[in-house]
Structures are given as structure tokens and as C-alpha cells.
Amino acid sequence: MNIVLLGGPGSGKGTVSNLLEKTQNIAHIATGDMFREEIKNETELGKKAQEFMNKGMLVPDEITINMLKGKINQYKNANGVVFDGFPRNRNQAEALEKMLEEMGQKVDVALYLDMPDEDIIYRTVKRRICSNKDCGEIYNLEFKKPKQEGICDICGSKLIQRKDDNEETITNRLKVYHEQSKDLIKYYEEKKLIYRVELHANIDITEEMTKEWLANYNSNR
Ligand code: ADP
Ligand code: ZN
Numbered sequence: 561m562n563i564v565l566l567g568g569p570g571s572g573k574g575t576v577s578n579l580l581e582k583t584q585n586i587a588h589i590a591t592g593d594m595f596r597e598e599i600k601n602e603t604e605l606g607k608k609a610q611e612f613m614n615k616g617m618l619v620p621d622e623i624t625i626n627m628l629k630g631k632i633n634q635y636k637n638a639n640g641v642v643f644d645g646f647p648r649n650r651n652q653a654e655a656l657e658k659m660l661e662e663m664g665q666k667v668d669v670a671l672y673l674d675m676p677d678e679d680i681i682y683r684t685v686k687r688r689i690c691s692n693k694d695c696g697e698i699y700n701l702e703f704k705k706p707k708q709e710g711i712c713d714i715c716g717s718k719l720i721q722r723k724d725d726n727e728e729t730i731t732n733r734l735k736v737y738h739e740q741s742k743d744l745i746k747y748y749e750e751k752k753l754i755y756r757v758e759l760h761a762n763i764d765i766t767e768e769m770t771k772e773w774l775a776n777y778n779s780n781r
Contacts, residue, residue, distance in 0.1 A: 561586065561640040562665060564647065564656070564753075566745060567673030569733040570684035570725075572759055572766040574698050576673065577644040579770050587635045590644040591624060594631070596722075597693070613724055616732030618648055618740070625655045632659050640668075649740045653747050669777065670748035672756045677734055679761040684730045692717035703761065 563580065565573040574590065581588045595613060598606030605627060612619045628646060635641050647653040660666055675683075686701040690712040697714050699706050706712060710719050724733070748754045755777070757769050 561668045562660065563640070563642045564653075564667050564670040564748070565642060565644050565673065566670055566741065566748070566754075567759075568675060568677070568680050568737045568741075569730060570680050570687060571673040571675040573644045573673060574689075574696075575766050576671070576770050577642045578696060578698065579767055580642045580774075583771075584640070584774070586640040586642050587638040588642050588644060589628070589631070589635065589646065591628065591646040592644075593693075593696075594627060595619060598627075614729070616724060616729040616736065618736055621649070621651050621655075624648075625652060628656075629659060632663070636663050643667075647744060650743050650747050653744060667748075667751075667753060669755055670753045671773065672745060672748075672754055673759050673766075674756055675759045675761075679759075680734060681727060681730055683761050684725050685727055687725050688719040688721055690715065690717050691720045 561584070563586070565576060567573050577588045577590065580586050592613075595606065595609040599610050599613075600606070605623065608623060609619045618624075624646070643656070647656050657667065683700060683703070686703075688699045688701065688706070688710075690697040690699075692712065692715050695712060695715040695717060697712055698704075699712075699719060706719060711717070712719055724730070745754065755773065757773060759766060759769065
């Protein structure tokens, strides 16, 4: 099952992805994580992407699509992929469709995490992420506190805050999101692939909703 996750920055895409990855044995492709990895490794691609990311702008489609094209093949035999943060616009959605088609696959469902902007801003500034890439657990200082301050409950690694998780950048990410998402949602609505989930700031509900959605989805298949 290939799942596209739609939803604003900090709407819970990462949490839902982690959950699907663990419980459904589905691979997780997050273009934002890919860019952050390139930045950490100080690659040319990373340098280009960073300029845009720091401003809360989208990295140009050409760069993003090419990066994904170079990596998607390794997931050919996966049990399915959850796409987190890609596509972000219609152009990317069409590119994804082509890539999957070449692998004899398709998007099975577009899970739309619909969360009010106030909740998003509130949640994102309080987000902390496990620095261990293989773990990647997501915390929230308000809703999902780690047992020990600054340390991951699961693997004991240090928790970090993303550089773009500050109010100014988030406000711009939200603006960009609203400009692009209407068209993207329409794209998947026309294909009858949209499944909308209404969420509020509490992270526990995200997990509950995902489990409920999965049970529902599987029993209706
Ligand atoms: P969030 O959804 O919380 O904003 P992401 O990790 O998905 O976080 O993205 C962080 C940044 O990486 C975005 O603001 C953007 O600059 C860049 N980025 C991620 N995915 C894409 C994409 N599909 N197209 C263009 N830019 C992207
Ligand atoms: Zn961890």
C-alpha cells in the first residue's frame, strides 16, 4: 500500500509515518529528512536546499523530484511506502505518479491530516526530535514529553529542535502550504483517493486516529 500524507507542517505526518512504518512494515520516505541528511553531509544538494529551507520556502521542484528519482528505486520491493512531505504541489504529484507507474505501482490513498493553523504553530515550536536517525521518535514538550528532559525515551539519544521550527519560519511554511495544498487536495479528490482526518494539537489523538483509519481502511478493502 503506497500512502501519500497531506497536511501542514507539524500536522503529524512524521508521527503517522513512524507508526505506519512500525506497525505495517511500510517504508518511510520523507523528503524533508532527505534534505536534512544532505545538509548534515554538506553536499552540493544540501547547500542548495538549505537556502530555501531556512526561509520556509519550498526547494525547487527540479531539485526535489530528481533527488527522489534517485532514491525511489531502492524501495521497489518494499511492502509499500508512506510519502511524507512529497508531493507538495500538482507538478510533484504528477511526477510521483510517473515514477510509481514505472515501477508498476500507484498511490493507493492520500491521507489528509487537517489541523487548524493555531494548533500547528503551537505544536511545532514545542516539537523535539530524536537525533538518532534510525529512531526518529517525535516528542512535544506539551503533549508528549520525554521522561527525562532532552533525552529520547526509546533509544537514549539527545533530542534536538529543527532549525526551521521557530515561529517566523513556521508562519511562512504555513503560508506556502496553504498556497499549494488546495490544488493538491483537489488533484487527489478527483482521483477519489482522499481520506480526510480532522486533527487537533494533541499528539495521542494522532496515533489513535491513525489506528482507527487503518482498521477502517483495511476492513473496507
Ligand atoms: P514540514 O512539513 O514540517 O514543514 P518537512 O521536513 O517535510 O517539514 O520539510 C521541511 C522543509 O524541506 C520544507 O519547508 C521545504 O523547504 C523542504 N521540503 C521538504 N519536502 C519538500 C518537497 N516535496 N518540495 C519542496 N521542498 C520540500
Ligand atoms: Zn530515539
